[in-house]
Amino acid sequence: MKKEIKRVKRERVYQGTIVDVYKDYMEFSNGNHEVWDYIHHKGAAAVIPVMDDGRFLMVRQYRNALDRFTLELPAGGLDQADEPGRDCSARELEEETGYRSDDLEWLITLRTTVALCNEKIEVYVARNLIRTHQHLDENEFVNVEAHTVEELKQMIFEGKIEDSKTVAAILAYDAKYNR
Numbered sequence: 001m002k003k004e005i006k007r008v009k010r011e012r013v014y015q016g017t018i019v020d021v022y023k024d025y026m027e028f029s030n031g032n033h034e035v036w037d038y039i040h041h042k043g044a045a046a047v048i049p050v051m052d053d054g055r056f057l058m059v060r061q062y063r064n065a066l067d068r069f070t071l072e073l074p075a076g077g078l079d080q081a082d083e084p085g086r087d088c089s090a091r092e093l094e095e096e097t098g099y100r101s102d103d104l105e106w107l108i109t110l111r112t113t114v115a116l117c118n119e120k121i122e123v124y125v126a127r128n129l130i131r132t133h134q135h136l137d138e139n140e141f142v143n144v145e146a147h148t149v150e151e152l153k154q155m156i157f158e159g160k161i162e163d164s165k166t167v168a169a170i171l172a173y174d175a176k177y178n179r
Contacts, residue, residue, distance in 0.1 A: 004029040010038070018077060019117075041119035045088035046075035046165050048107065048173055049097055049126045055146040056170075057097045057129075062141065071145065071155065072163045073170075075121065085109075085122030093126055097144050098134040101126035108172045112164055123169045149174055 009025040022038040049057035056073075063070045074096040078088050086104055094100045103126065110121045136142055147155075152170050155161045161170075 037116050039113075039117040039119075041077075041117055042081040043078045043083075043085070044075055044119065044121045044165075045078065045085040045092065046073045046121055046123045046169060047089040047093045047104070047126050048073055048123065048169055049093055049099055049101070049129055051129060051146060055148050056152060057099065058145050058147055058152070058166075059096050060143040060145060070163055071161055072166045073123070075165060086124060089122065089124040089126070094132055095135040096142050098132055099126075099129040100132050101129050103128040107169060107176070110165055110168055121165050123165065123172070125173065149178060 006027045007024050008027050011023045011025070012020055013023055014021040018041065020040040022040065024036045024038045026034045026036055028034075051057060058071050059074050060069050060071050062068070074089075074092045076088060076092040076095070078085070079091075086106070090100065090104060104124045105127075107123045107125050110123065112119045112121060134142065134144075149170065152161065153174065156167050156170065161167060
């Protein structure tokens with residue numbers, strides 16, 4: 001099948017702080033041509049912080065694309081494309097929640113929007129949390145909340161949590177550990 005589709009040119013049309021946007025000029029075995037959008041993302045990691053009582057620490061923060069606050073797992077972009085996801089998830093855990101953990105276990109890897117973006121998010125589970133303090137960026141405002149898995153699943157099925165990494169990670173955790 002790969003021989004039926006060929007990228008003949010990639011042209012960067014925008015270089016951003018988080019993503020780069022490209023036009024991909026495609027050629028098909030039937031002689032047709034199309035221009036496809038491609039978004040390059042250096043990758044990210046997320047973490048499910050599990051408290052001793054089983055509740056998850058979640059973060060509520062403003063998301064510009066939606067123009068509202070969302071409830072999500074702590075997460076963030078890799079500092080460099082080759083940064084291990086485990087390191088990124090550990091850093092984001094402490095930065096956003098004010099907890100750290102030396103007990104991180106890989107849960108799943110997600111590709112968020114395969115039709116046009118290469119973003120990959122590795123999700124880890126953090127246990128044995130140790131209280132430290134948040135290390136938020138100057139213009140980052142994050143509220144930390146604790147919820148049970150059942151509360152979070154209810155919010156997912158009520159449409160109150162829509163963030164794909166959060167939905168996938170919570171349901172994967174529930175399927176792996178609570179069934």
